[in-house]
Amino acid sequence: MEDASSPPTLFDGDEAWDGLPANAATRDDDALHLELDNWEGPLDLLLDLARRQKVDLRTISILDLVDQYLAYIDEAEALRLELAADYLVMAAWLAYLKSLLLLPRDPEMQPSPEELALRLQLRLQRLGAMREAGARLMARDRLGRDVFLRGAPEGLRVDRRNRWQADLFAVIQAYGTVKARTAPVVHMVRERAVMTLESALARVAALLGTTIDWQDLRSFLPPRGEPGWDDPALRRSALASSFVAALELAKQGKAEIAQDETFGPLRLRPAAAA
Amino acid sequence: MSDPDDLIRAVEATLFASERALSPEEISRHLGGAMVRNALAELQRHYTGRGVELVERGGRWHFQTAGDLAHLLRREKEEVRRLSRAATEALAIIAYHEPVSRAEIEAIRGVQTAKGTLDVLMEAGWVRVAGRREVPGRPTIYATTPDFLAHFGLSSRRDLPGIDELRAAGLLDPVEDAYALLTGGEDGDRGPESEKEDESS
Amino acid sequence: MSDPDDLIRAVEATLFASERALSPEEISRHLGGAMVRNALAELQRHYTGRGVELVERGGRWHFQTAGDLAHLLRREKEEVRRLSRAATEALAIIAYHEPVSRAEIEAIRGVQTAKGTLDVLMEAGWVRVAGRREVPGRPTIYATTPDFLAHFGLSSRRDLPGIDELRAAGLLDPVEDAYALLTGGEDGDRGPESEKEDESS
Numbered sequence: 001m002e003d004a005s006s007p008p009t010l011f012d013g014d015e016a017w018d019g020l021p022a023n024a025a026t027r028d029d030d031a032l033h034l035e036l037d038n039w040e041g042p043l044d045l046l047l048d049l050a051r052r053q054k055v056d057l058r059t060i061s062i063l064d065l066v067d068q069y070l071a072y073i074d075e076a077e078a079l080r081l082e083l084a085a086d087y088l089v090m091a092a093w094l095a096y097l098k099s100l101l102l103l104p105r106d107p108e109m110q111p112s113p114e115e116l117a118l119r120l121q122l123r124l125q126r127l128g129a130m131r132e133a134g135a136r137l138m139a140r141d142r143l144g145r146d147v148f149l150r151g152a153p154e155g156l157r158v159d160r161r162n163r164w165q166a167d168l169f170a171v172i173q174a175y176g177t178v179k180a181r182t183a184p185v186v187h188m189v190r191e192r193a194v195m196t197l198e199s200a201l202a203r204v205a206a207l208l209g210t211t212i213d214w215q216d217l218r219s220f221l222p223p224r225g226e227p228g229w230d231d232p233a234l235r236r237s238a239l240a241s242s243f244v245a246a247l248e249l250a251k252q253g254k255a256e257i258a259q260d261e262t263f264g265p266l267r268l269r270p271a272a273a274a
Numbered sequence: 275m276s277d278p279d280d281l282i283r284a285v286e287a288t289l290f291a292s293e294r295a296l297s298p299e300e301i302s303r304h305l306g307g308a309m310v311r312n313a314l315a316e317l318q319r320h321y322t323g324r325g326v327e328l329v330e331r332g333g334r335w336h337f338q339t340a341g342d343l344a345h346l347l348r349r350e351k352e353e354v355r356r357l358s359r360a361a362t363e364a365l366a367i368i369a370y371h372e373p374v375s376r377a378e379i380e381a382i383r384g385v386q387t388a389k390g391t392l393d394v395l396m397e398a399g400w401v402r403v404a405g406r407r408e409v410p411g412r413p414t415i416y417a418t419t420p421d422f423l424a425h426f427g428l429s430s431r432r433d434l435p436g437i438d439e440l441r442a443a444g445l446l447d448p449v450e451d452a453y454a455l456l457t458g459g460e461d462g463d464r465g466p467e468s469e470k471e472d473e474s475s
Numbered sequence: 476m477s478d479p480d481d482l483i484r485a486v487e488a489t490l491f492a493s494e495r496a497l498s499p500e501e502i503s504r505h506l507g508g509a510m511v512r513n514a515l516a517e518l519q520r521h522y523t524g525r526g527v528e529l530v531e532r533g534g535r536w537h538f539q540t541a542g543d544l545a546h547l548l549r550r551e552k553e554e555v556r557r558l559s560r561a562a563t564e565a566l567a568i569i570a571y572h573e574p575v576s577r578a579e580i581e582a583i584r585g586v587q588t589a590k591g592t593l594d595v596l597m598e599a600g601w602v603r604v605a606g607r608r609e610v611p612g613r614p615t616i617y618a619t620t621p622d623f624l625a626h627f628g629l630s631s632r633r634d635l636p637g638i639d640e641l642r643a644a645g646l647l648d649p650v651e652d653a654y655a656l657l658t659g660g661e662d663g664d665r666g667p668e669s670e671k672e673d674e675s676s
Contacts, residue, residue, distance in 0.1 A: 040360055043384025086385070115457055122449045122456075126382050127363075129445040134366035136435040138357070143425045146344035148492035150337060154291040154540055156304060157549045164599035166558035166566070168627040174560070175567035176641045182585040278525055286526030287544040304550055324479055325487030339488035346485050346506060347492055 042090035045069065047124050047131070057125045062117040063101060066094045193234045195222075200241035201248060208255055208270050217246060217266040278320070281305075285313040295334035295424060330429050332420035341427065360391050365400060369422065369434055370446055373404040373415035381448070392416065400425065479517070482506070486514040496535035558599070562592045566601060569617050570635060574605040576614035593617065601626060 039045040049068045050060050073091045076083055097120075100113035111119075141147045204220050221238045222229045229235065246268055249255035258267045278286065284305050289296060301310045314335060318328045327340050339347055357365065364387055367379045380387050395401035404417035418431070428434060437446075444452050479487070485506050490497060502511045515536060519529045528541050540548060558566070568583045569575055581588050596602035596617075605618035624631065636644070 040363070040383060041385030111457075115453070118456060119449060119453055122452050123382075123384065126445055126449060127384060129440050129443075130363055130366045130370065130382055133370055133434070133436060133440070134362040137366055137369070137426055138362060140426045140428075140435070141341035141344055143338065143427065146348060147338045147341050147427065148347055148488075150290060150538070151492045151494035152537070153293045154548050155293045156288065156291055156547075159549055159551045161551050161553050162595075162598060163553045163555045164558055164595065164601075165555050166563055166599075166627075168629070170558070170563050171567045171570065171627065172636055172641065174563040175571055176644075178564050178568060178584050179638070179641070182583065283526035283541065284544060284547055287540045287547050288526075290527045290538070291540045291548050305547070323484075325484035325489075326491045337491070339492050340484065343485055343488045347488060 042069075042087045043123060043127055045072070045087070046090070046120075047127050050124055051128070057121065057128050060121060060124070062121065063098060066098045069094055070098075193228065193231055193237070195234065195238040195241045197241050197244055197248075200238065201245040204242050204245040204268075205249060205254065208249065208268065211268075211270060214258065214267040214269045217242060217268050220246075220268065278316070281308055281310070282313045282316055284308070285310050286317055289317075289328065289335060289337055292336070295331060295336035295420075297334045301335070329427070331427070332423035332430060334420060334424070336424070357394070358391070360388065361394050364391050365395055365418075365422075368395070368401055368416050369418050369431065370437060370440065372417040372431070373407075375407055375413035375415050377413060378448075379416075398425075479521070482509055482511070483514045483517055485509075486511050487518055490518075490529065490536055490538055493537070496532060496537035498535050502536070558595070559592070561588065562595045565592050566596050566619075566623075569596070569602055570619050570623065570632060573618040573632070574608075574616035575618075576608055576616050578614060580617075 039048065046065060046069055049072065050057060050065055052068070053060055053064060055061075070091055073083065073087060076087075097113060097116055100109075101117065105113065143149065203222070207220050218239065220242050221235065224230050229238070243266070246255060246257055246266070250257050250271075254271055256269055256271050259265070260267075285301055288301055288304055296304075298310050298314060301314075302308055314328070314330075318330075321328045321337070325340055325343060326337050328335060328337055360383075363383055364379050367382050368374055371378065371382075376387055376392065392401065396403075398421075400419055400422035401416050402419050404415050406412040407415050422428075423430065423433075431437070440446050444455065447455075486502055489502055489505055497505075499511050499515060502515075503509055515529070515531075519531075522529045522538075526541050526544055527538055529536060529538055564584055565580050565588055568580050572579065572583065575583075577588060577593065593602065597604075601620055601623040602617050603620045605616050607613040608616050619632070623629075629635065
């Protein structure tokens with residue numbers, strides 16, 4: 001029932017399985033017994049055993065398959081091979097299925113033993129189909145093994161080039177910025193109309209010479225009628241300068257200053273000729 | 275030998291020079307917006323039967339050596355990954371059923387899939403995460419990539435070997451659906467939703 | 476199109492897949508000792524005028540993209556970039572004072588000007604080297620180009636507004652803040668340190 005002429009290397013272990021489908025049928029019995037690790041679980045082992053029946057999976061004898069599986073498990077146990085639990089679970093389930101199939105049936109049973117067997121058969125068919133498909137894929141002309149891309153492609157390059165964007169306003173504005181930033185800094189003080197201390201001193205001293213009695217300091221200021229002297233800022237300046245002039249004259253002993261109350265009018269008169 | 279027109283020459287040169295497969299849109303963009311589909315068809319025809327062929331893989335085009343010359347070109351230093359049996363089966367299941375969740379892969383294989391198995395396929399660039407299935411638990415689902423098609427010489431998933439026969443035989447349907455069909459029962463534990471998804475992909 | 480014989484196809488595929496140019500002897504060795512010279516000649520004839528050519532260089536053969544299509548291998552992609560503030564200022568100074576040396580630009584700007592700033596202006600095509608100033612050190616001097624006038628819509632440099640006009644427009648007032656706002660405040664080719672220098676000067 002096996003085809004010993006097929007190369008055993010087709011099935012050379014789990015790590016390098018790249019072979020052809022249906023190769024279970026090509027393995028000899030020794031391999032079957034010794035290479036337990038070759039199966040990817042109980043379903044895989046069942047599929048292998050099914051393929052050994054050398055019939056279409058749709059017409060497989062489930063009873064035969066169950067017997068083969070149980071025989072294999074028995075043998076493995078006899079050889080004290082360590083069996084993974086799922087192999088034993090499958091064995092138990094298959095033994096149960098076999099008993100159901102052989103015993104007089106219980107018409108009430110759902111699903112029936114035949115349906116359970118059918119389900120197993122469907123699963124085996126699907127796994128078998130995929131294993132075969134995988135093998136057919138692997139056997140195709142594969143890129144880098146059977147067919148090759150160009151060994152030394154020149155490659156397509158995309159050169160990125162910058163297109164610089166600026167507008168005239170930005171350039172002109174930048175120039176303005178540079179000029180503004182680097183222009184020498186000159187501090188300009190705005191010219192203001194003032195009455196200088198010198199002119200106030202001259203005016204107050206001159207007016208004081210024509211005065212006999214106390215006079216309000218404000219009467220020493222230039223009269224409002226004169227051009228420019230209506231400017232309140234200038235008047236404040238004149239008042240301040242005249243006050244300082246009065247203090248100066250008092251210090252020189254040429255004038256006397258009196259103030260009757262806080263913030264009251266300042267009065268001024270020539271110093272009594274002592 | 276007829277002289278190819280400038281567009282054909284340009285497409286030929288672009289594909290020859292490119293380090294990777296190009297979609298018609300990419301070629302067109304590279305050539306300033308020209309329509310390239312006719313040129314591709316013409317080139318493909320021209321290279322048919324030569325030592326080098328122009329092929330389409332997952333919507334992208336590249337030149338490659340002709341498959342029947344593999345025996346001459348096969349390199350001693352094998353650069354192609356040898357997949358474990360588990361990975362091969364998982365890849366086949368993903369390719370023929372995509373998108374599939376890990377649980378669906380395991381349901382077909384009847385055994386748990388080691389974490390590393392899918393990693394190997396993703397590292398090879400053949401499988402990608404394709405989102406999550408909108409069912410309880412929102413499992414991650416997997417699908418193949420354009421690189422998968424290119425590596426195995428498939429123009430599209432329709433070229434997967436035997437996929438039409440497998441589909442016709444119902445072998446791409448879940449066991450429960452096939453079972454329900456065969457027994458006339460309604461006892462499918464998978465909804466029509468996942469079924470539809472299988473078909474449309 | 477005549478079907479190439481198997482040897483021609485094999486030589487074609489071998490050269491295509493090779494990572495380097497091959498001598499006829501190497502090809503022959505690869506193909507089990509076949510005589511390949513006729514095949515090479517036939518292939519070269521076949522590819523003449525196509526987008527890809529078979530060429531011999533120093534006794535070794537390889538495929539390459541046709542010379543007149545080499546421009547296809549490089550596609551230029553333009554990126555529009557705004558001139559940095561430093562570059563804009565340097566450009567303005569060159570425009571107003573040309574020809575000027577870098578030291579003079581720095582003296583006017585009041586800050587150091589990075590080498591890259593002038594490079595950008597030259598890359599943009601607005602500034603050119605206009606010789607050297609015949610003073611100790613013979614510094615390079617810079618001037619604007621006709622492209623500068625064209626880009627900014629000036630018929631000559633005399634169209635640039637004069638200092639008086641700038642003043643009248645308020646452009647000689649410190650406008651750091653307004654300027655920063657207008658240009659996004661970024662100063663591409665200069666680090667934050669020199670930027671600070673800029674502010675404090």
